[in-house]
Amino acid sequence: MVYELEAEVVYNRPVSGITWEIKLKAEPIASSSLPGQFVMVETHKGDIKEYDPLNRRPFAVADTENGSVVIYYDVVGRGTKKLTFLRKGDKVHLLGPLGEGSFPIKENKKAIVVAGGIGASGVSLLVKRLKEKNIPTVVLYGARNREFLSMFDWYESVKGGTVEVVYYTDDGSFGKKGFPVQDLDKFIENPQEVVIYACGPKPLLRYLKDYSSKRGIETYLSLDRRMACGWGVCLGCVVKTVNGFERVCKEGPVFEAQHLLEF
Template sequence: MSRLFKASVSENKELIKNHYLLTLNPLKKIKKPEPGQFFMLSVDKGLDPLLKRPLSIHRLTGGNLQFLYRVVGSGTNILSEKKTGDILELIGPLGKGFPFKKTQKNIILVAGGLGIAPIFALAETLAKIPPPAPPVLLFQGARTEDEVLCIDKLKSIGIDPIISTDNGTLGEKGNIVSVLKKYLTRHSLPVNRYILYACGPEPMLKSLSSLAIKHKLKGYIALEQHMACGLGTCLGCVVNTIDGYKRVCKEGPVFPIEKIVW
């Protein structure tokens, strides 16, 4: 089954300044995405921008796909102007998602900024696991109170995140990794009973990775990278790992946290 398909825009809602929730209705039956997987979205039929944009799946609602994105450049700017009924071309789901099915461990989720997009997808999927579902703890960081997204949706699935903001307007002041670090130290958690899943900006993932290695905490992170094909052929999106360069679109975007060379 070809993963190339068209979808119509059901809604493209600005949540806060520059942050949008895009709901798409696929015009054909598609493969169900796993949390952490992504789609390539064409934002325009013209030649600039030329390439499709990779966006990780945020939520499945009915048969619809939801993406949470921030306007960062020309592609996302054009995407933000899409109206209900507009047709986009997509490829997906692509890449490897978060491996979680057999985990019996306590789960620590860490999301920085828009990293909540795939982390929420994972949280919602975990919440649907029949009891006894693994306990989930979510650490969510953002620049400001406004940018702490998905709070209500998280509450509806029984998750009350531990929050930090850069300016201290909500939760602790500072970055979310130092909040997690304090938590780990204070609770002296038996690390082999915990597993980590994270997504966020590179500096956050980098410091999270050294924290995880220091505490011998195992886990997975979802990475972001510019992509051309999204299919594994162009070799444009590689990341350096202890096993050499790996394609974010194919071997990733989710990697074991200890594998990445920062």
């Protein structure tokens, strides 16, 4: 079920680098969101004179708590800049949870979660659910430098017990120097007993599609596309799959890697 509601801002604050974190009171969206699903957020404050940008913007449901949705967003353009103007108590229209393709939990497999940059917010709810189910999980979280490991505090708070987190930076300013996929082999003893989940830049996801295809590893990728409607009507977000063209906002955003032909 998809809900359209006016959500109240609990807080909206800068976190690190270009990333902000916003928490919105959004029941029943919060309690019904599955890992990998997203919401479309109206980025203006509702004043008719400020109806710009017109289209809502898509953001992953990074976390949910007490009837609220938490989003981590990079400030990259007009919409996300406007989001930073929201203050505690402001109201903003929200549509969600969206996307019929979410991350499936595999109870009998070790989970390897690859997060690239702000893609960390696309897999964080998944990591939380994996931990709740005591599923052994390795998170490989990479970014260009320490500042861009924007969800560092969140991942630190969830690590421990069945969840191991390994950090990577391109410049070596924190954690291991290099990319989060460089040590994959070390974490995989038997490809049949592992499932890979990932969200991040396209080159990272393409690498994982290739890597998992060669080794026969079940792999789920969360795709990012510019979205105008977010609920399947504009056809602006299609990718080529084994079933023909499919909509990232409707059939995705999570797809099994070998299901994808071009993205």
